[in-house]
Amino acid sequence: MVSAAAAASSLRCFPPSLGNRGPGAATARGGLVRLSSRRARSTAGVAAPSREAESAASLGDLTRVDFPILDQEFDGSKLVYFDNGATSQKPSCVMKTLDEYYRFYNSNVHRGIHVLSAKATDAYESARTKVANFVNAANSREIVFTRNATEAINLVAYSWGMSNLKQGDEIVLTIAEHHSAIVPWQFVSQKTGATLKYVGLTKEGVPDIEQLKGLLSNKTKIVVVHHVSNVLGSMLPIEDIVTWSNRIGAKVLVDACQSVPHMPVDVQRLGADFLVASSHKMCGPTGVGFLHGKFDLLSSMEPFLGGGEMIADVFQDKSTYAEPPSRFEAGTPAIGEAIGLGTAIDYLSQIGMQKIHEYEILPKFLTSSPLTGSSPSTLTGTHAHHHSAQNLINRRTAYGRLAPLARGGGHGVAIRSGHHCAQILHRTLGINASARASLHFYNTKEEVDVFVDALKDTIDFLTSEH
Numbered sequence: 001m002v003s004a005a006a007a008a009s010s011l012r013c014f015p016p017s018l019g020n021r022g023p024g025a026a027t028a029r030g031g032l033v034r035l036s037s038r039r040a041r042s043t044a045g046v047a048a049p050s051r052e053a054e055s056a057a058s059l060g061d062l063t064r065v066d067f068p069i070l071d072q073e074f075d076g077s078k079l080v081y082f083d084n085g086a087t088s089q090k091p092s093c094v095m096k097t098l099d100e101y102y103r104f105y106n107s108n109v110h111r112g113i114h115v116l117s118a119k120a121t122d123a124y125e126s127a128r129t130k131v132a133n134f135v136n137a138a139n140s141r142e143i144v145f146t147r148n149a150t151e152a153i154n155l156v157a158y159s160w161g162m163s164n165l166k167q168g169d170e171i172v173l174t175i176a177e178h179h180s181a182i183v184p185w186q187f188v189s190q191k192t193g194a195t196l197k198y199v200g201l202t203k204e205g206v207p208d209i210e211q212l213k214g215l216l217s218n219k220t221k222i223v224v225v226h227h228v229s230n231v232l233g234s235m236l237p238i239e240d241i242v243t244w245s246n247r248i249g250a251k252v253l254v255d256a257c258q259s260v261p262h263m264p265v266d267v268q269r270l271g272a273d274f275l276v277a278s279s280h281k282m283c284g285p286t287g288v289g290f291l292h293g294k295f296d297l298l299s300s301m302e303p304f305l306g307g308g309e310m311i312a313d314v315f316q317d318k319s320t321y322a323e324p325p326s327r328f329e330a331g332t333p334a335i336g337e338a339i340g341l342g343t344a345i346d347y348l349s350q351i352g353m354q355k356i357h358e359y360e361i362l363p364k365f366l367t368s369s370p371l372t373g374s375s376p377s378t379l380t381g382t383h384a385h386h387h388s389a390q391n392l393i394n395r396r397t398a399y400g401r402l403a404p405l406a407r408g409g410g411h412g413v414a415i416r417s418g419h420h421c422a423q424i425l426h427r428t429l430g431i432n433a434s435a436r437a438s439l440h441f442y443n444t445k446e447e448v449d450v451f452v453d454a455l456k457d458t459i460d461f462l463t464s465e466h
Contacts, residue, residue: 058359059356060447068092069089087281094340109335136265142295143292145333148280152291153276154304157188161188169194170195172223174225178226223253227258235259261348263357282344282348288333310328411453416438
């Protein structure tokens, strides 16, 4: 097995031939065969595996060597990281980018005339262009770097919401939204008198799109929805929602934190007025996210924060403001982190987002596993309306006793437990909390098997007579 140190030192980032393989190659033979040649591969040897080995290897097998954190053990069990819905792991090339920035050209951006500042500015703005291209924005000026997706939503809530909402207006959300997409609009509602309207679930356990459509009226001013739910894994028909909302003049904000890392996302095709995502869920550094907003809309909005960079001119009694995106990027930004996000986007793009999307097939593995039907656990996220990278195992009784599994529990499996910043949804489901397994492209079928065995062992223990 390639050691963590060797993987880090190689900084290879992805198999050189991976980007040249056909669309079906990543899931050849179901993507279930372990790449045995990887154990003997030396970082000083041939960079690419043979065609025969590649055809038998899954995308997870081919890419996990780029993630040195995955090559470790806990209490004698190999780490199985299934908490990607909370944060993804980072490839070596992203860590290398951060190291190079702080070692060789650490400087503030935009205002310096020396070489370090010019290089940092070029890299920072190049990262913005990479984000724009990644989501197919019409212009890089439509990309605003923020601290995270939560800040991006707050930016829209305060800068657009406080100026455009009033008593009697309505904000439509679903009960499956993350707290970061609910609480800012509660603040706005309390200050403006606008009313929050919530969409419930269907009997299949997904947000009720027909109910959403029925809630839209001339009172609706903004619709706030996820693209893929961080709990249910459900994917909403954003293009339809945008079409219905446009007919009544309502804006649409999309929380794309769980979709941008796992599938191709085209903001022009979706048509939403605002879309937010976080770097740390898409193999980039923590501390940076982005807002995509239509440029004419951003240009009409007041600043969110005041300070340096966001101004045009400052006088004793007033200031004028820069054009977007600078208007919304007050102060020194997370420069190295944004540049690292650019490298993460390069990495994902070299693999191909469609290839990643096709590979992430956890529900198929789980629904065909011996776990299916095991009482008293309940699988969610396996319905046709659910995105494949995410699954929930709801524990309706004695939930807290699943905590050892969530911590690794002797099997090395790392999953998430709790309410996942979705308390309203959990109350609707009649449970206090749940356990979530969420995968990324560097996970393998063999890891799914380990997880299923660990979960069955835990359930068997809890339901035994002991």
